[in-house]
Amino acid sequence: MKSLSREEMAELLKSLSGKILITTHKNPDGDAIGSSVGWRNFLKKLGKNVKVILRDRIPYFFDFIPGINDVEVREEISEEFDWVIITDVSEAKRTGFESLPAKRSIVIDHHITAEPFSDYYIVEPEISSTCELSYHIMKLIDESLIDRNVALPIYTGIVTDTGSFSYTNTSPETHHVASELIKRGAEPYLVRRNIFERNRINRFKLLELVLRTLEFALEGRVAHITVYKRFLEETKAYPEETEGFINYPRSIEGVEVAVFFKEIEEGKWKVSLRSKGSVNVAFVAKRFGGGGHVMAAGFETEGNLEDIKKDLFRELQVEFDKISKL
Ligand code: 5GP
Ligand code: MN
Known part of the structure; x- marks a missing residue:
């Protein structure tokens, strides 16, 4: 287990090769879905072979997120991967999977109670969300790859984890990141309408x-x-x-x-x-x-x-x- 800085994590992610699995915690929320799908869309643009597999069903109101239809929901993962990236969670059992068959593992998380079990990890408990942290790392890799397909899921996770920019985890930097994401194509009202205005x-x-x-x-x-x-x-x-x-x-x-x-x-x-x-x-x-x-x-x-x-x-x-x- 090795803790990495943002720069080191960026270098590591840039260098990944082979089959990459991305997963997150069970009962996935906006930050879990935004970060896993955001990373999928970003790493795909970087030319990587990535697949998102989740244990639990995705709530219907996230269906507007680009790439969401390629997410697989399964009870177990049988095929072998070279890498697994686990977002928004630091305890293996919280992924809901018995095993994560990958040669090496990476955790990207922001919980104060984090207990990373992976080969490499970055945990920043002060930051609003895994999505905000992911944005900073993506920028260090190649900011030209942060298009609307990446910005929209990342923006969504920040909105849900900050209670629409109102919880104490909202910092000036959170607003700054949101501003950059909007410039890159994330539409605030599209997110609001889908997440908060589609109640059944x-x-x-x-x-x-x-x-x-x-x-x-x-x-x-x-x-x-x-x-x-x-x-x-x-x-x-x-x-x-x-x-x-x-x-x-x-x-x-x-x-x-x-x-x-x-x-x-x-x-x-x-x-x-x-x-x-x-x-x-x-x-x-x-x-x-x-x-x-x-x-x-x-x-x-x-x-x-x-x-x-x-x-x-x-x-x-x-x-x-x-x-x-x-
Ligand atoms: P919620 O109550 O919305 O499910 O979760 C609130 C926060 O507590 C989230 O940040 C979530 O990750 C964390 N949390 C909820 N349930 C668990 C749990 O069973 N284990 C751990 N480690 N964290 C949890
Ligand atoms: Mn989170």
Whole structure:
């Protein structure tokens, strides 16, 4: 495992030969899809042999991204590759694949809880998104290759990971990169219209059910919501249509941490955490085997929901106690 600078990563990517696999984390979000497809389009222009394979289905509203139709979704990867590039994730198990058959591996990521398992990696926890980091590396390789097909997916990932340029990870540099991407052909309203203005009515039916589960804990500092599998069946909504629901409990005055419990299957839960900044939810998630960022993190766990809540709220109480001592 070797940590590389942006310049070293650019040199390495330029020199790659043979068959290159690109993948990202399961339940791919805008940054995961934008970075993997952005790199695919960029490396193809550079004359490389690249293929993107993901474990989980791509949400329908990303279908406007150039090159998305060449992404394969599979349960396993059997053929051998010379290289694998893993974006927006640093833990092998989070790709969802049992194995990544490649001679050498590269990680490009921005999570503070990153634990790179690859031969080479670059992790910049301060940067807004894997897409913003990728743009800087691409520029060092050959900026003339950053055309609309590259700029659009990269811009999309920056928009989704920064909450449309409003989260604390948005820096002057983020806006500067966005400006350059727009100059290279990314259309801000095309991205907005696709990502945020194509809701299906099923999503609202699901939201109605989920908001009824709203509850508070730790004297109103924690608000939590739950989606049960049966809600998805009842409303015929897709799992990815819960994206953004956690912003409702977080938006409540006095709430410091919002929690979203998602039933994956019986006894199996995905837990999303959002903070307003006082509590570092990445460290809390890490204690449950997950990870993420200061204000957005998550983990997967098994068991009874009431027990999971008890364990999680106890850990959150520890964090609140730390703050009150400051
Ligand atoms: P979300 O709650 O939207 O799924 O994820 C929020 C953030 O936490 C993302 O940056 C995501 O990568 C990270 N995250 C969510 N779930 C997990 C997990 O199970 N493991 C790790 N390491 N990170 C996670
Ligand atoms: Mn990301």
